Amino acid sequence: MNCAIFMLISLLTSCACLYSCTYRTRLRRGFRLKEDPCKDCSVHCxxxxxxxxxxxxxxxxxxxxxxxxxxxxxxQHSEVAMAPAVQGATRR
Structure with a gap:
């Protein structure tokens, strides 16, 4: 479905980069990546x-x-359990 929306926007306006940059933003926020050296929409444009x-x-x-x-x-990845975050150093 998203591919069809992307192609429709691309054919009608030739500004499909504005639609596809939303996925880059979603990916970056999901993995806590830096928006560097420029904005997501700039990279896609x-x-x-x-x-x-x-x-x-x-x-x-x-x-x-x-x-x-x-x-x-x-x-697939919702079933993967994450290890708990450890605060401070461990001691014996």
């Missing part, structure tokens, strides 16, 4: 294809299957 490649590599490096999409990976 300058070179949208490079931005998509970066996002795909980031997801693959974190163990996500890009072919499953957002929903498929959300179900």
């Amino acid at each position: 300058c070179c949208m294809y490079c931005a998509h490649c970066q996002e795909s590599r980031e997801l693959k490096s974190r163990g996500f299957n890009v072919a499953k999409g957002w929903e498929g990976n959300a179900r």
Whole structure:
């Protein structure tokens, strides 16, 4: 569905980068990545294809299957338990 929306916006307005930058923002916030050296929309407007490649590599490096999409990976990774954060140093 998202691909169809992206293609429709691209064909009608040629500003599909404004739609696709929302996913970059979502990805960056989800993994607490810095918005550096420029804003998400700037990256997508300058070179949208490079931005998509970066996002795909980031997801693959974190163990996500890009072919499953957002929903498929959300179900897969929601069952993974995270280790508790340890405050301060451990003592014997």
